[in-house]
Amino acid sequence: MINWKIQLKGTWTLLKKELLRFWRVVFQTVAAPVITGILYLLIFSHVLDSRTEVYAGVPYSAFLIPGLIMMSLLQNAFANSSSSLVQSKVMGNIVFILLTPLTYIQFFIAFLIASIVRGLFVGLTIYVLASFYIDLPIMYPGFVISFALLGGGLLGTFGILAGIWADRFDQMAAFQNFVIMPLSFLSGVFYSIHSLPPFWQKISHINPFFYMIDGFRYGFFGQSDISPHLSVAIVLTFFIILAGLSIRLLKTGYKLRG
Amino acid sequence: MEKAIVFKNIKKSYGSVQAVNGINLTIYQGEFFGLLGPNGAGKSTLINMLAGIVKSTSGSIKAMGFDVEKNYQEARHSLGIVPQELVFDPFFNVREMLRFQAGYFGKGRENYNWIDEVLERLDLTEKAFTNMRQLSGGMKRRALIAQALAHRPPIIVLDEPTAGVDVELRQRLWAFMKDLNQSGHTIVLTTHYLEEAENLCKRIAMVNRGKLVALDDTKKLIRKNSSKNLNIKIDSKDEQKVLKILKNFKVFIENEILTITLEKLDELNNIIVLLKKNKIKFFDIQTTEPDLEKVFLQMTKK
Numbered sequence: 161m162i163n164w165k166i167q168l169k170g171t172w173t174l175l176k177k178e179l180l181r182f183w184r185v186v187f188q189t190v191a192a193p194v195i196t197g198i199l200y201l202l203i204f205s206h207v208l209d210s211r212t213e214v215y216a217g218v219p220y221s222a223f224l225i226p227g228l229i230m231m232s233l234l235q236n237a238f239a240n241s242s243s244s245l246v247q248s249k250v251m252g253n254i255v256f257i258l259l260t261p262l263t264y265i266q267f268f269i270a271f272l273i274a275s276i277v278r279g280l281f282v283g284l285t286i287y288v289l290a291s292f293y294i295d296l297p298i299m300y301p302g303f304v305i306s307f308a309l310l311g312g313g314l315l316g317t318f319g320i321l322a323g324i325w326a327d328r329f330d331q332m333a334a335f336q337n338f339v340i341m342p343l344s345f346l347s348g349v350f351y352s353i354h355s356l357p358p359f360w361q362k363i364s365h366i367n368p369f370f371y372m373i374d375g376f377r378y379g380f381f382g383q384s385d386i387s388p389h390l391s392v393a394i395v396l397t398f399f400i401i402l403a404g405l406s407i408r409l410l411k412t413g414y415k416l417r418g
Numbered sequence: 419m420e421k422a423i424v425f426k427n428i429k430k431s432y433g434s435v436q437a438v439n440g441i442n443l444t445i446y447q448g449e450f451f452g453l454l455g456p457n458g459a460g461k462s463t464l465i466n467m468l469a470g471i472v473k474s475t476s477g478s479i480k481a482m483g484f485d486v487e488k489n490y491q492e493a494r495h496s497l498g499i500v501p502q503e504l505v506f507d508p509f510f511n512v513r514e515m516l517r518f519q520a521g522y523f524g525k526g527r528e529n530y531n532w533i534d535e536v537l538e539r540l541d542l543t544e545k546a547f548t549n550m551r552q553l554s555g556g557m558k559r560r561a562l563i564a565q566a567l568a569h570r571p572p573i574i575v576l577d578e579p580t581a582g583v584d585v586e587l588r589q590r591l592w593a594f595m596k597d598l599n600q601s602g603h604t605i606v607l608t609t610h611y612l613e614e615a616e617n618l619c620k621r622i623a624m625v626n627r628g629k630l631v632a633l634d635d636t637k638k639l640i641r642k643n644s645s646k647n648l649n650i651k652i653d654s655k656d657e658q659k660v661l662k663i664l665k666n667f668k669v670f671i672e673n674e675i676l677t678i679t680l681e682k683l684d685e686l687n688n689i690i691v692l693l694k695k696n697k698i699k700f701f702d703i704q705t706t707e708p709d710l711e712k713v714f715l716q717m718t719k720k
Contacts, residue, residue, distance in 0.1 A: 162491045162492065162495070165524065166523070166524030167524070169524040169525075169526060170521065170522050170523065170524050172521070173518055173521025173522050174522060176518075176521075177510075177518050180509070180514075181509045184509050184510075185509075248507075251505060251506075251507075251508070252503055252505035253505045253506060253507045255471065255501050255503075255505060256505075256507065256515075256518075256519060256522075256565065257522070258469075258470065258471050259469055259470070259471070259494065259497075259499055259501075260494060260519075260522035260523060261491035261492075261494040261495050261522070261523060262522055263491065413473065417470065417471055417473060418466065418471065418472040
């Protein structure tokens with residue numbers, strides 16, 4: 161048996177490498193999504209602030225910010241693990257990790273935490289910048305933190321799965337454009353699902369992004385489309401299922417070991 | 419002698435293609451061992467199975483007594499593998515990569531001096547802070563070798579380490595490997611440069627079409643499977659006459675050079691006597707030593 165200090169050092173090293181990887185290209189991995197988020201905020205709030213009020217007493221700009229923060233957090237958590245894995249596979253340097261004694265659990269934990277950190281970093285930066293624009297108090301910090309961590313974890317895990325599956329950059333781009341983008345845009349970032357026709361409301365309920373954004377928004381305003389406790393349970397269930405699947409694939413070496 | 423690596427009836431198939439077909443091989447601790455074979459013979463598959471990058475179809479492999487699948491953590495701690503492909507991580511510099519690589523094996527600051535020594539021995543010190551992307555092909559190869567050594571493994575496996583590498587690095591690398599071998603490290607080498615294998619490896623295994631076709635002490639292998647040649651330059655008008663005189667020997671003539679394969683060294687004297695007796699003039703005479711290349715060609719064409 162390898163002692164726990166060696167195991168811990170191994171996990172920490174992989175995590176540090178993953179964190180440093182995105183930090184080396186911080187303009188691409190943090191600054192770019194922050195700018196996009198802020199642009200969404202400026203344009204949509206300018207057009208819709210005086211015309212729309214989704215929750216009573218909450219201006220549209222304030223309603224929009226938690227959704228934008230969560231959307232960026234989720235997209236970036238996904239991008240971190242998926243891009244790192246697919247890049248390492250295409251360039252062949254995944255071999256440096258495969259040759260080590262790191263277990264599939266260590267591998268999973270390091271990639272998961274790095275994804276959460278990048279997601280949180282992007283989300284927090286948007287929050288700080290948006291605070292200069294509009295006053296945005298947090299009513300239930302526990303819910304905000306829980307949904308941020310769970311959302312980052314869920315999409316980080318989803319990214320690991322996509323990274324294991326994809327063998328080429330275009331496959332990953334397809335995954336991002338045809339799965340992640342529609343799910344995040346159709347999740348209630350810009351609107352409440354109560355404003356949708358009943359059929360589309362039902363469709364929204366099978367989108368896990370909806371629960372993450374709705375629950376996260378509850379943390380800010382104390383108002384949501386469905387119970388935040390139910391949202392926590394649903395997001396947690398999705399996370400457990402996807403985490404179980406990625407751990408299983410990492411254990412069998414699917415598409416990683418010949 | 420203690421065993422370093424044991425391949426036990428190892429097989430690997432890709433669909434209907436049998437890449438490795440029942441290889442049994444034991445490499446002992448402290449050996450400088452050569453694994454040779456033509457392209458596609460199964461050498462890299464064998465190494466990849468040892469490394470855990472490829473799973474065997476059947477059989478078992480042990481490194482320092484640990485099964486590479488059941489006790490993969492312990493097994494991988496004992497292995498430092500230099501992959502054949504020139505791969506690198508474009509985000510980091512050489513020193514960072516080496517520290518990360520050692521870190522995956524649980525090595526921290528206490529290992530930094532060793533990393534500096536590896537950099538020095540592979541002439542990479544000046545490039546320590548250079549991004550991997552900016553290194554030349556030869557430098558990338560050095561960094562790849564350094565990465566395999568970063569956690570100071572007892573077994574070092576080099577899969578074609580000198581492909582595309584200049585003479586100076588080759589000499590430096592082999593000097594370093596010899597030192598490591600003398601300090602107790604087991605070295606396993608695959609190479610297409612047979613002269614290197616002949617000079618460095620005490621024992622050699624040859625694989626062909628997934629099977630082990632030869633395994634012996636390097637000198638014995640050459641002696642057993644290759645003969646000494648006697649080359650004599652003669653006048654072209656004597657060629658047919660010589661063939662008749664030496665009809666009991668293995669003779670071959672090309673461009674006035676008579677090549678005779680000597681089964682025993684005593685034959686040399688008989689040949690000279692016969693030629694003199696028949697008044698054959700010869701202008702030059704030399705013998706060529708048997709070498710690994712001849713053995714390799716002989717073993718792999720079977």
